[in-house]
Amino acid sequence: NAGVMQNPRHLVRRRGQEARLxxxxxxxxxxxxxxRQLPEEGLKFMVYLQKENIIDxxxxxxxxxxxxxxxxxxxxxxxxxxxxxxxxxxxxxxxxAGGETQYFGPGTRLLVL
Amino acid sequence: LAKTTQPISMDSYEGQEVNITCSHNNIxxxxxxxxxxxxxxxxxxxxxxxxxxxxxxxVASLFIPADRKSSTLSLPRVSLSDTAVYYCLVALGxxxxxxxxxxxxxxxxxxxxxx
Numbered sequence: 657n658a659g660v661m662q663n664p665r666h667l668v669r670r671r672g673q674e675a676r677l678x679x680x681x682x683x684x685x686x687x688x689x690x691x692r693q694l695p696e697e698g699l700k701f702m703v704y705l706q707k708e709n710i711i712d713x714x715x716x717x718x719x720x721x722x723x724x725x726x727x728x729x730x731x732x733x734x735x736x737x738x739x740x741x742x743x744x745x746x747x748x749x750x751x752x753a754g755g756e757t758q759y760f761g762p763g764t765r766l767l768v769l
Numbered sequence: 770l771a772k773t774t775q776p777i778s779m780d781s782y783e784g785q786e787v788n789i790t791c792s793h794n795n796i797x798x799x800x801x802x803x804x805x806x807x808x809x810x811x812x813x814x815x816x817x818x819x820x821x822x823x824x825x826x827x828v829a830s831l832f833i834p835a836d837r838k839s840s841t842l843s844l845p846r847v848s849l850s851d852t853a854v855y856y857c858l859v860a861l862g863x864x865x866x867x868x869x870x871x872x873x874x875x876x877x878x879x880x881x882x883x884x
Binding site for chain 2: 660689691696697698699700701704712714715745747749755757758759760761762763765
């Protein structure tokens, strides 16, 4: 019974490039959440999605960031024209239903040079 | 969203029981209390969740007094491998309600277990 999968685990980008982070939820889970964690800080909520729908994106920066969770395939967090301040660990979590316990993936560590 | 307050750090020794208390004075009626554990370079791992009184699983116990304004995570007989950051969260459980699904993490409690 595989848990939440994220890839890549580590991603290096130069300023101005695009970063694509993927998340496959636990089997049977249709709710996905993305969080960002800066060093020595707690996780900060970014966006909550169900299949093909964005439910809550109140934590997403207004520009350069987007997320999707298509009917087929993983959820994607996309960061366009990355800047050094985007360097962080990005965690994905999934749940069976809204409001249920969230289970986290291992994270993607993004480093922007 | 209910704000939580927990100690920044705690030290313990192997074999001891560790109790981490979290205060959440403005917890709402429909909020659940959830604890996560995070090791360096890993995602948070769900430990336990409760609404009131006492909950116990194979890893920990969670004590919640009647007023629910605080909760205590109890780790029996800790080992070196329990060294981690522990987060207390208060979030809406059950039926989906707008804005209720985003977990709000504080800085957590850094537990250090020594020999």
